[in-house]
Amino acid sequence: METYADLLTTIAPSTGETRTIFDPATGEAVGEAPVHGVADLERAITAATAAQPAWAALGHEGRSAALLRAADAVEHSAEELAQLLSREQGKPLNGPNARFEVGACAAWLRTAAVTELTDETVVDDGATHATLHYRPIGVVGAIGPWNWPMMISVWQLAPALRMGNAVVLKPSEYTPLSVQALIHVLNSELPEGVLSVVCGGREVGARLAEHPEIGKIMFTGSTATGQAIIKSSAGTVKRLTLELGGNxxxxxxxxxxxxxxxxxxxxxxxxxxxxxxxxxxxxxxxxxxxxxxxxxxxxxxxxxxxxxxxxxxxxxxxxxxxxxxxxxxxxxxxxxxxxxxxxxxxxxxxxxxxxxxxxxxxxxxxxxxxxxxxxxxxxxxxxxxxxxxxxxxxxxxxxxxxxxxxxxxxxxxxxxxxxxxxxxxxxxxxxxxxxxPRIPFGGAKQSGYGLEFGVEGLKACGVPQVING
Known part of the structure; x- marks a missing residue:
């Protein structure tokens, strides 16, 4: 891929309904994004459910190696990704902006890959032996924002993948192209079905939050939307990591x-x-x-x-x-x-x-x-x-x-x-x-709950299991 236009070509929808994405700096068209529906989401979840066991079976070492290769792939396409991000989101290439964001994607992938998470012996007194482990959840749903669309997507998907989960990601309707491009690059190093992107609207997000095959939702966005996700996820008692509004x-x-x-x-x-x-x-x-x-x-x-x-x-x-x-x-x-x-x-x-x-x-x-x-x-x-x-x-x-x-x-x-x-x-x-990426991050009060980054972020993407005996 030599230019951002080449990158756009690789993610251009070949069939189905599309929506034109415009540059917020000029009003010019950037590209066409697919308009996915609930049926597309169901197909992605089915594929993720099928792919997840083999991904989990690779173990931490195998999954970490894949994430490190994915980070290399991001760096290989860094300029093309930054150009597309700048056109779609509006942020400049320089300063703490588009190139910075793409670099952060690689950094967070690498940190998620190399952060150690070992089994913990919590009691071993001769009479009782208890150890704490973290098992994969299964399929994680990620819902991202438009302000840092690539970087925050990686904040969500990197720890989830490292912990042996498959991920279905729904980007913001404002910035689907950059996230699609990022997932395209990452999937060059990941098994088919483990990571997918569904570019839908509210109905897709609502179904993702309530879907019985989704074991956890990771969401970054407004407090109001976070509250809606809590309600939608209640019926299946999903695990949640919510990074909501701040002031x-x-x-x-x-x-x-x-x-x-x-x-x-x-x-x-x-x-x-x-x-x-x-x-x-x-x-x-x-x-x-x-x-x-x-x-x-x-x-x-x-x-x-x-x-x-x-x-x-x-x-x-x-x-x-x-x-x-x-x-x-x-x-x-x-x-x-x-x-x-x-x-x-x-x-x-x-x-x-x-x-x-x-x-x-x-x-x-x-x-x-x-x-x-x-x-x-x-x-x-x-x-x-x-x-x-x-x-x-x-x-x-x-x-x-x-x-x-x-x-x-x-x-x-x-x-x-x-x-x-x-x-x-x-x-x-x-x-x-x-x-x-090494330091836990999360909100207080109505800014959400759950921690991201570091060891605590990995734990949040697993199911704790104690083996006592």
Missing amino acids: DAGIVLPDADPKAIAEDLFWGAFINTGQTCAALKRLYVHEDIYDEVCNELAAVAAAMPMGHGLDEANVLGPLQNKAQYDIVSRLVEAAKESGARVLMGGDPDTGQPGYFYPTTLVADIDNDNPLVAQEQFGPALPIIRYSTVDEAVAMANGLDVGLGASVWSADLDAARSVAARIQAGTVWINKHGAVD
């Missing part, structure tokens, strides 16, 4: 150096143009350094070019779809109408093609403003002033979500003390959103 808080303590932290603050908030579940979405800054942090952050933001993803100079792209553009626009308008101070942005050029919303910083905003209280999932960051750490912690904990959070300080002990008080699945110190 991550960052707290800047008064001893922080505004200039030193400004760039990391920026990328914590604006990675993937703000379209990241665990991005920094509301920033609490102590009054002593509030103006300085605002100024330094604005200086960094002003230097970050936004535009078409295939332009090598750009590091920020469009919002992926019109619905998300409208959400960001509505929330920023509400902030402006409330009298909040717009430091930069907030006034999109509606004459240009694509769903571009300018990098926007909003200061002097109330904590109950919709831009603060609702997840914007885009390039608009509210900056809230606080007087005491207790006040900041209370505001950070004041919502019903808790995916990630961060604390910024020159004093690590002080930062860790504050971090321990925050209700979130991960709290980073002097960084935000820095996920690592």
